[in-house]
Amino acid sequence: MIHFYELSRLDSAQRGRLLRRSETVIDDLLDYVRPIVRDVRDRGDKALLEYIERFDHVRLSADRLRVQQADIERAYELLDKNVYAAIKQAIQNVRTFHERQLPHEQWFTEIAPGITAGEKITPISSVALYVPRGKGAFPSVMYMLATPASIAKVPRIVVTTPPGPDGEIDPASLVAADLCGVHEIYRASGAQAIAALAYGTETIARVHKITGPGNPYVSAAKRLLYGTVDVGLPAGPSESIILADEHADPELVARDLLVEAEHGPDSSGLLVTDSRVLAEQVLALLPDKIAALPEPRQSFCRTGFESDKGTGGIILTTTMSEAVDFVNEYAPEHLEVQVSEPFALLPDLKNAAEILLGPYTPIPTGNFSVGTNAILPTGGFAHTYSCTTVYDFLKRTGVAYMTQEGYKAVSETTRRLAEFEGFPAHARAVTERVIRR
Numbered sequence: 001m002i003h004f005y006e007l008s009r010l011d012s013a014q015r016g017r018l019l020r021r022s023e024t025v026i027d028d029l030l031d032y033v034r035p036i037v038r039d040v041r042d043r044g045d046k047a048l049l050e051y052i053e054r055f056d057h058v059r060l061s062a063d064r065l066r067v068q069q070a071d072i073e074r075a076y077e078l079l080d081k082n083v084y085a086a087i088k089q090a091i092q093n094v095r096t097f098h099e100r101q102l103p104h105e106q107w108f109t110e111i112a113p114g115i116t117a118g119e120k121i122t123p124i125s126s127v128a129l130y131v132p133r134g135k136g137a138f139p140s141v142m143y144m145l146a147t148p149a150s151i152a153k154v155p156r157i158v159v160t161t162p163p164g165p166d167g168e169i170d171p172a173s174l175v176a177a178d179l180c181g182v183h184e185i186y187r188a189s190g191a192q193a194i195a196a197l198a199y200g201t202e203t204i205a206r207v208h209k210i211t212g213p214g215n216p217y218v219s220a221a222k223r224l225l226y227g228t229v230d231v232g233l234p235a236g237p238s239e240s241i242i243l244a245d246e247h248a249d250p251e252l253v254a255r256d257l258l259v260e261a262e263h264g265p266d267s268s269g270l271l272v273t274d275s276r277v278l279a280e281q282v283l284a285l286l287p288d289k290i291a292a293l294p295e296p297r298q299s300f301c302r303t304g305f306e307s308d309k310g311t312g313g314i315i316l317t318t319t320m321s322e323a324v325d326f327v328n329e330y331a332p333e334h335l336e337v338q339v340s341e342p343f344a345l346l347p348d349l350k351n352a353a354e355i356l357l358g359p360y361t362p363i364p365t366g367n368f369s370v371g372t373n374a375i376l377p378t379g380g381f382a383h384t385y386s387c388t389t390v391y392d393f394l395k396r397t398g399v400a401y402m403t404q405e406g407y408k409a410v411s412e413t414t415r416r417l418a419e420f421e422g423f424p425a426h427a428r429a430v431t432e433r434v435i436r437r
């Protein structure tokens with residue numbers, strides 16, 4: 001039976017479970033992942049290679065960790081020409097979108113006479129992109145991460161991605177990396193790759209920031225390494241809400257509901273609607289649509305929509321305003337809005353990492369081709385985190401310059417506040433400050 005909830009009848013435990021979704025799984029894995037992270041810290045490449053062998057069933061030597069130019073050239077030969085063309089068009093749209101985000105390298109304003117202040121923008125010097133490959137290959141994740149990194153001009157863009165059963169990286173992801181100007185690519189997977197990037201090994205030099213999505217093992221490793229390295233936005237198992245009213249087409253809603261649910265058993269697809277008629281139509285359509293999916297996607301959807309641990313389903317509310325309140329509390333990664341006037345609802349939608357409006361903007365277009373970024377905060381973190389942007393690869397530094405006139409205007413204020421806070425050295429630095437040379 002597909003999960004069907006009436007919002008007003010959800011008890012607090014059920015509500016809490018939906019709101020926490022995959023975050024609970026990540027919490028439970030911290031103790032399991034901790035020894036893996038420590039082992040890679042202590043034994044470097046040797047430990048990394050052992051864990052790759054254990055979890056990916058691929059035996060690599062240290063000299064095979066890094067992808068060579070010949071591997072990239074072979075990937076171009078292996079890649080289907082139509083897939084290549086699709087990747088090129090998608091990258092173009094993603095590039096156009098992200099170029100608009102790029103801020104000026106620096107800006108200054110006059111705060112008061114003699115006081116100039118502004119910001120200087122600098123690319124982060126080294127960033128690693130984790131591109132998943134457990135339940136499928138993700139060239140789209142490669143270009144969603146590498147495009148803004150290259151627009152931001154990060155001098156060292158590193159990628160780690162798991163090897164397939166043949167020990168190779170999927171050709172589409174390699175080509176996407178090359179098209180986007182990635183500098184180093186390593187065959188390295190899961191929590192062990194995150195630890196290698198954070199601490200460095202004999203082969204992989206450490207980076208200052210790691211970004212990119214991953215399964216709960218990857219997310220748990222990032223959570224443990226917070227404080228050692230910048231772990232970026234929390235992008236765990238994919239999830240979506242379709243917010244719909246009685247005008248939505250049940251056939252399209254049912255199809256779109258499976259989109260993020262098919263990522264894995266820990267993914268969530270929720271329909272939130274104030275229309276009982278729509279909810280019941282979608283409920284009737286879903287079983288056949290799930291049954292038509294190939295394995296393992298079918299089982300992933302069954303777990304999400306039907307099992308006790310699944311967090312997908314249909315939520316019926318009494319009003320659209322109640323539906324919007326729930327969406328804002330849930331803060332989904334992807335929000336698809338299928339109501340009669342989507343733009344009219346936009347001002348009320350506060351917490352979602354991505355909002356796709358209308359029946360012609362289904363979630364897969366956001367995942368792949370419309371131009372917006374699909375690497376997004378999950379698990380409710382869209383309350384505070386943004387979608388991936390060029391800003392994830394840049395940092396801002398405040399810069400100020402004062403003339404003697406400007407200094408005189410703030411020195412007394414500075415001294416008084418320094419004394420009030422109990423900092424005599426701060427106060428003395430602005431008392432009778434005479435420039436002798």
Ligand SMILES: NC(=O)c1ccc[n+]([C@@H]2O[C@H](COP(=O)([O-])OP(=O)(O)OC[C@H]3O[C@@H](n4cnc5c(N)ncnc54)[C@H](O)[C@@H]3O)[C@@H](O)[C@H]2O)c1
Nearest residue numbers: 132133134135162189190213214215235237238263375376
């Ligand atoms: N939020 C986003 O923007 C976004 C985008 C794309 C994908 N995703 C999510 O990313 C995830 C990708 O997951 P994936 O599994 O396909 O790839 P992945 O690369 O994240 O994880 C696969 C790796 O996990 C490790 N692993 C597997 N079983 C293990 C075990 N028992 N113990 C320790 N390590 C183990 C292996 O090393 C394996 O290579 C999915 O949850 C998907 O929903 C999120």
Ligand SMILES: N[C@H](CO)Cc1c[nH]c[nH+]1
Nearest residue numbers: 138140141238239367374
């Ligand atoms: N749904 C993912 C982000 O949550 C993006 C993606 C890539 N490929 C398929 N889907």
Ligand SMILES: [Zn+2]
Nearest residue numbers: 238259260367
């Ligand atoms: Zn997806």
